[in-house]
Amino acid sequence: xxxxxxxxxxxxxxxxxxxxxxxxxxxxxxxxxxxxxxxxxxxxxxxxxxxxxxxxxxxxxxxxxxxxxxxxxxxxxxxxxxxxxxxxxxxxxxxxxxxxxxxxxxxxxxxxxxxxxxxxxxxxxxxxxxxxxxxxxxxxxxxxxxxxxxxxxxxxxxxxxxxxxxxxxxxxxxxxxxxxxxxxxxxxxxxxxxxxxxxxxxxxxxxxxxxxxx
Numbered sequence: 235x236x237x238x239x240x241x242x243x244x245x246x247x248x249x250x251x252x253x254x255x256x257x258x259x260x261x262x263x264x265x266x267x268x269x270x271x272x273x274x275x276x277x278x279x280x281x282x283x284x285x286x287x288x289x290x291x292x293x294x295x296x297x298x299x300x301x302x303x304x305x306x307x308x309x310x311x312x313x314x315x316x317x318x319x320x321x322x323x324x325x326x327x328x329x330x331x332x333x334x335x336x337x338x339x340x341x342x343x344x345x346x347x348x349x350x351x352x353x354x355x356x357x358x359x360x361x362x363x364x365x366x367x368x369x370x371x372x373x374x375x376x377x378x379x380x381x382x383x384x385x386x387x388x389x390x391x392x393x394x395x396x397x398x399x400x401x402x403x404x405x406x407x408x409x410x411x412x413x414x415x416x417x418x419x420x421x422x423x424x425x426x427x428x429x430x431x432x433x434x435x436x437x438x439x440x441x442x443x444x445x446x447x448x
Contacts, residue, residue: 263413371423411446
């Protein structure tokens with residue numbers, strides 16, 4: 235994925251959107267992974283560069299502690315996707331991601347960079363006009379009755395189509411509520427301990443993000 239002359243530290247995407255799904259035209263949370271080849275841990279910021287509607291470059295940033303060589307760190311970045319008539323067009327759209335070492339909050343050097351697109355995480359593209367439902371559980375929670383019927387343009391009786399993203403564990407929720415804004419519905423199923431709300435009881439930022447989304 236890229237590096238500078240000082241280290242072979244890399245950055246990539248493992249979730250483009252919560253549940254690794256996205257739709258154009260609105261806020262999106264992207265989880266990036268930084269794998270370190272540095273001699274010692276350093277404080278850093280991760281930066282996602284996106285052109286906006288005014289022709290300026292919007293910088294979406296998050297702080298991240300980069301471990302020493304062999305370590306791995308993850309963080310969520312929140313941005314806003316452009317509108318697209320065909321969501322598949324964004325699968326191959328690439329943006330620049332950078333990692334900068336910092337000292338007392340000031341950037342000192344760039345330690346990794348890469349141009350990345352949603353395709354690197356095998357993300358699922360959802361049509362912009364479709365509603366999105368997130369299921370914290372291993373099935374569709376009975377929402378299949380709202381999906382499109384084969385051979386029909388939409389579901390008779392519904393104003394909008396709906397796309398269901400399931401099998402998402404609580405630990406894979408973002409730490410900022412804006413990352414959940416692409417979803418119109420959140421369903422939390424019961425029974426399987428992998429999806430229990432108690433799994434985020436010690437993850438205050440995730441719990442607060444869910445509460446603010448609600």
